[in-house]
Each structure stands twice: as C-alpha cells, then as structure tokens.
Amino acid sequence: MKQFATWNVNSLSIRLPQVLDWLAAHPVDALVLQETKLTDDKFPTADFGAAGWQVQWFGQKTYNGVALISREPATDIVKNIPGFADEQARVIAGTVGGVRVIGGYFPNGQAPGSDKFAYKMGWLDALRGWVGGQMQAHEQLVLMGDYNIAPEDRDVYDPVAWAGQIHCTPEERAQFRQLVELGLTDAFRLFEQPAKSWSWWDYRNLAFRRNQGLRIDHILVSAALKARVTACEIDRLPRKNERPSDHAPVVVTIDR
DNA sequence: ATGTCGAAGGGGCTTCGA
Numbered sequence: 001m002k003q004f005a006t007w008n009v010n011s012l013s014i015r016l017p018q019v020l021d022w023l024a025a026h027p028v029d030a031l032v033l034q035e036t037k038l039t040d041d042k043f044p045t046a047d048f049g050a051a052g053w054q055v056q057w058f059g060q061k062t063y064n065g066v067a068l069i070s071r072e073p074a075t076d077i078v079k080n081i082p083g084f085a086d087e088q089a090r091v092i093a094g095t096v097g098g099v100r101v102i103g104g105y106f107p108n109g110q111a112p113g114s115d116k117f118a119y120k121m122g123w124l125d126a127l128r129g130w131v132g133g134q135m136q137a138h139e140q141l142v143l144m145g146d147y148n149i150a151p152e153d154r155d156v157y158d159p160v161a162w163a164g165q166i167h168c169t170p171e172e173r174a175q176f177r178q179l180v181e182l183g184l185t186d187a188f189r190l191f192e193q194p195a196k197s198w199s200w201w202d203y204r205n206l207a208f209r210r211n212q213g214l215r216i217d218h219i220l221v222s223a224a225l226k227a228r229v230t231a232c233e234i235d236r237l238p239r240k241n242e243r244p245s246d247h248a249p250v251v252v253t254i255d256r
Numbered sequence: 257a258t259g260t261c262g263a264a265g266g267g268g269c270t271t272c273g274a
Contacts, residue, residue: 010261010262010274011261011262011263013262013263014261014262035262035274037262037263061263061264062262062263062264062272062273063263063272063273063274108273108274110273110274148274202260202274203259203260203261203274204258204259204260204261205259205260206259207260243261245261246260246261246274
C-alpha cells in the first residue's frame with residue numbers, strides 16, 4: 001500500500017508541531033505542503049530529520065513556498081515549472097518509490113479580470129504543458145496541492161453566491177478539466193463521498209463550525225495509478241486544532 | 257463588520273494576501 005497527501009499549512013512555522021503530529025499518525029509515503037511562507041534558510045529540516053523524514057523544500061519570504069516530505073529520499077527534484085519564469089515558489093516535484101509526485105500551490109487569482117487572475121491563467125497553461133510531458137516520462141504520477149479551483153458546483157457550499165467568483169469561474173473550471181483531459185483523474189471522485197465535503201473553510205464567519213467551505217485541494221492521478229486507488233479522503237480533524245490551518249489535508253491510498 | 261489569520265515593519269499598530 002502507498003499513500004500520498006497534500007496540505008496547505010498556512011505558515012509552516014506556526015503549523016510545524018501539527019504537521020509532525022499528523023505525520024506520526026499518518027506515515028504516508030509522501031506529503032506535499034503549500035504556503036510554508038519560509039525562506040529556504042529557515043526551513044526546519046532538522047525537525048523533520050529527527051522524526052525520520054526526508055525533505056525537499058522551495059520557499060521565499062512571506063508568501064507561497066512548497067515542500068515535499070517523504071519516507072524515502074525523493075529524486076529528480078524540480079522546483080517551479082521549467083521554462084516558466086516565476087518569482088513565486090509554487091511547485092516542487094520529485095520521484096518517490098517509482099511515483100512522480102508533483103506538489104503545487106496554484107495561484108489564488110484574487111478576482112476575475114485582475115492581473116493576478118491573468119497570472120493564474122498563464123501559470124495554469126504552463127503547468128499543463130509541463131505536466132503533459134511529465135506524464136510521458138512517468139506512468140505513475142500524482143499531481144496534488146491547493147488548486148484554488150472548485151471544479152464543480154457540488155464542491156461549493158453556496159454555488160449560487162459563488163457563481164462566477166474566484167475559484168468558481170468558468171475559466172478556472174475549464175483549466176481543471178483540461179488537466180483532467182491530459183489523462184488524469186480526480187481521485188476524490190472515484191468514490192462515493194459525503195455531500196458537502198470541503199477541504200478549505202474561511203477563518204471568518206465561523207465557517208468551519210457551519211461547514212461552509214470549498215473543495216479546492218485535489219489529488220489527480222495518472223491512469224496507471226487510478227486502477228489501483230482504493231481510497232481518497234479529506235482529513236477534517238486537523239481543522240479542529242486550536243490554531244488550525246484554514247485547509248485540511250487530503251490523502252490518497254493506492255493498492256500495493 | 258470585508259466579521260480571521262499570518263507575515264512584515266518596527267516597536268503599536270497598519271497593510272497586504274488569502
């Protein structure tokens with residue numbers, strides 16, 4: 001059995017104890033983190049090492065930042081999208097146990113029509129081009145992270161209020177579908193899931209208590225892995241911690 | 257209340273991003 005997971009931690013400095021606790025309880029083969037918000041010199045390599053984890057990291061000051069935590073060392077590390085000039089640290093990829101693991105912190109996009117929305121679209125175009133090539137080279141591949149896209153209305157607590165808003169625009173949803181059309185599958189939707197399954201709840205408005213959220217953190221798997229996926233779940237438990245991230249981890253389980 | 261959280265700059269608060 002293999003397990004891969006993704007978690008936007010919204011500052012690894014704040015969330016490090018929770019991440020180590022979670023890893024102890026969920027010894028996955030690989031976990032990708034988003035929004036570490038750490039420069040590379042500040043990454044807590046020793047803390048992960050002491051707990052028996054291998055780490056690859058790629059960060060910047062204040063914003064963004066990604067990491068790849070794994071049991072076995074990851075090889076063929078790639079940081080950000082090759083050929084796409086980007087000031088922002090958003091992608092880390094490595095091969096773990098024969099599986100190509102790609103972790104991404106997709107741009108938020110702020111609002112349709114904004115400069116940040118245009119950046120999001122360009123970033124997604126570049127990602128798709130690169131991931132397509134990665135799929136040619138790696139039969140077993142997972143693309144996971146904070147996509148900042150709710151793919152369908154059933155991924156939104158109030159689809160009427162959110163219609164056309166950021167995370168829910170037709171352009172973003174088309175981008176998600178185009179990633180799927182590369183030959184990837186949304187592992188979460190391979191299974192019957194509880195209605196109102198979200199991976200993110202705003203800190204404001206008691207959104208978690210009211211279960212008002214979005215499903216914007218995803219794990220897409222290649223065809224070779226799809227045939228072996230036995231489960232995919234959102235772990236809401238860390239969202240109940242005293243100082244939680246606004247996102248919950250998502251985990252996929254693969255047979256053998 | 258655009259209602260919270262986290263980082264940064266700078267030394268108490270505001271501003272930015274999400």
